[in-house]
Amino acid sequence: MRACAAIAVALVVVAGCATVIPHPTQDVLGRARIADAPASMEELTSGRELYVAKCSGCHQLYVPSEFSATKWRESVAEMGERAKITLPDQERIRAYLETFAKAEGGLTPRPVPSAETR
Numbered sequence: 453m454r455a456c457a458a459i460a461v462a463l464v465v466v467a468g469c470a471t472v473i474p475h476p477t478q479d480v481l482g483r484a485r486i487a488d489a490p491a492s493m494e495e496l497t498s499g500r501e502l503y504v505a506k507c508s509g510c511h512q513l514y515v516p517s518e519f520s521a522t523k524w525r526e527s528v529a530e531m532g533e534r535a536k537i538t539l540p541d542q543e544r545i546r547a548y549l550e551t552f553a554k555a556e557g558g559l560t561p562r563p564v565p566s567a568e569t570r
């Protein structure tokens with residue numbers, strides 16, 4: 453029974469985390485670019501994994517929507533250097549965070565560009 457309780461707690465933690473540190477989905481593709489191309493699902497997924505793995509060692513993870521894309525670009529560059537994260541990995545983390553960043557200078561979420569305009 454103790455094991456059951458532990459699993460239940462673990463599931464709640466995992467579910468709670470998933471809502472705060474969002475997973476990339478098809479409808480957010482195209483919000484961020486890596487080099488000259490829209491970041492792919494694979495790049496955003498690994499960007500999230502890298503963010504969770506490499507940015508949680510010294511402090512709590514910040515929710516992506518807490519900061520603007522500009523702020524994330526600066527933070528990832530600064531923190532990436534401090535944490536000795538390779539530039540390609542920094543790009544994935546940056547693209548992931550930018551995808552879910554808050555609107556520049558505002559609190560409303562960034563509009564999702566429709567597939568036709570991309």
Ligand code: HEC
Pocket residue numbers: 503506507508509510511514527528531532534535537545
């Ligand atoms: C080696 C420890 C360490 C790692 C790893 C680390 N950080 Fe930090 N981070 C800090 C410290 C210390 C601060 C406190 C503010 C400062 O010193 O700039 C901070 C502050 C921050 C802030 C707040 C900045 C502000 O203006 O409020 C953000 C955002 C941030 N880190 C993002 C990240 C991201 C993204 C990563 C992964 C790429 C990361 N951190 C990895 C040590 C770390």
